[in-house]
Amino acid sequence: AQSVTQPDARVTVSEGASLQLRCKYSSSVTPYLFWYVQYPRQGLQLLLKYYSGDPVVQGVNGFEAEFSKSNSSFHLRKASVHWSDSAVYFCAVSMMGSGTYQRFGTGTKLQVVP
Amino acid sequence: NSKVIQTPRYLVKGQGQKAKMRCIPEKGHPVVFWYQQNKNNEFKFLINFQNQEVLQQIDMTEKRFSAECPSNSPCSLEIQSSEAGDSALYLCASSRDSSGNTLYFGEGSRLIVV
Numbered sequence: 045a046q047s048v049t050q051p052d053a054r055v056t057v058s059e060g061a062s063l064q065l066r067c068k069y070s071s072s073v074t075p076y077l078f079w080y081v082q083y084p085r086q087g088l089q090l091l092l093k094y095y096s097g098d099p100v101v102q103g104v105n106g107f108e109a110e111f112s113k114s115n116s117s118f119h120l121r122k123a124s125v126h127w128s129d130s131a132v133y134f135c136a137v138s139m140m141g142s143g144t145y146q147r148f149g150t151g152t153k154l155q156v157v158p
Numbered sequence: 159n160s161k162v163i164q165t166p167r168y169l170v171k172g173q174g175q176k177a178k179m180r181c182i183p184e185k186g187h188p189v190v191f192w193y194q195q196n197k198n199n200e201f202k203f204l205i206n207f208q209n210q211e212v213l214q215q216i217d218m219t220e221k222r223f224s225a226e227c228p229s230n231s232p233c234s235l236e237i238q239s240s241e242a243g244d245s246a247l248y249l250c251a252s253s254r255d256s257s258g259n260t261l262y263f264g265e266g267s268r269l270i271v272v
Contacts, residue, residue, distance in 0.1 A: 078260070087162070087249060087263030132199065140257055145191060145214065148201035 046071040046137045050149035057125055058157055065120040065152045067109075067135030077118040078136040078146065079109055088134060094118060105129075130156045161185070164250050164264035165232075171240045171271050178236040179267040183252030189213075190233050191261060192225065195247040204248075207233065208256050240271045 047070045057063050069075060076095055080088040092103025099111040109120045118135060132153045138146040163182040171177045183190050192204040205215035207227040219225065227233040237244055247268050251261035 080261075080263075085265070087164075087251075087265045088261070089263070090260050093260060134199075134201075144257065145203045145206055146261060147203070148193075151199040 046075050046139060046147055048135050048137045048147055048149040050133075050135055050152050052152050053150070054153045054155070056155045056157060059127055060124050063120075063122040063125045063129075063154070065133050065135075065154065067118045067120065067149060069116050069118060069135075069137045071116075071137060071139070073139070074113060075137045075139055077109075077111060078138075079103065079107070079118075079120050080134045080136060080148075082132045082134065082151070084131075091120070091133075125154075125156050127156045127158070130154055162250055162252050162262055162264035164248075164267050166267055167265065168268050169270070171269065173240055173242060173271060175240050176236055176238060177240050177244070177269055177271075178234060179248050179250075179269070180232040180234050181250030181252075181264060182232045183250070184262050187252035187254055187262065189253040189256045190227050191251045191253070192219075192235050193249045193251065195249055195266070197246070201249075204235070206256070213256055237269075240269070242271050245269055245271045 049068045078093045079091040082088045091107050092101050094101050094111045102108050132151045134151045135149045136146040161184040165180050189208050191206040194202040204219045206213045224236045247266040249266045251263045253259045
């Protein structure tokens with residue numbers, strides 16, 4: 045079965061600085077990969093997803109992620125963070141095929157400070 | 159704003175009481191998922207449906223929960239006898255298909271078992 049590890053429970057960055065949130069996955073085949081964001085008292089919203097092709101995928105609000113098969117990783121990046129990016133970010137993995145469900149990491153809480 | 163509607167947003171139940179949550183999936187999405195998110199941000203997949211049929215469910219769901227997605231009515235998830243360990247955020251998500259596609263989440267129903 046697939047699994048996801050987000051090694052950093054909390055990350056603090058200064059406003060305007062660059063950001064990388066780490067995600068490592070475990071899967072016997074190339075999975076589908078997702079990044080979601082959860083703001084306080086809200087559900088999860090999709091930032092971006094990777095199915096195949098170009099390993100760098102662009103998402104909403106200036107986020108991008110890079111798939112690396114050799115490193116089993118799907119790290120999220122942003123060139124310049126804003127205070128409104130403060131939230132919890134979740135990486136998720138699933139397999140192609142009917143009846144599959146996404147497995148989530150335990151999230152990274154991002155705090156953007158002035 | 160979420161197009162997946164979950165009610166109630168909060169519910170408080172005593173141990174042994176029933177706890178029922180409802181979900182209206184996004185229009186045109188035949189697949190519905192229920193997840194439990196605990197205070198440590200660990201996600202537990204509970205059950206998923208395609209139209210009215212159960213695709214997959216975990217043992218806990220089969221033994222302690224009652225869930226359905228009737229035609230032309232909200233989906234529901236009901237804990238038959240609440241336990242302290244059931245205190246969590248219950249997230250409903252819908253999808254266009256069951257093959258690992260993007261999930262669209264509601265804002266969740268937060269259950270507190272006292």
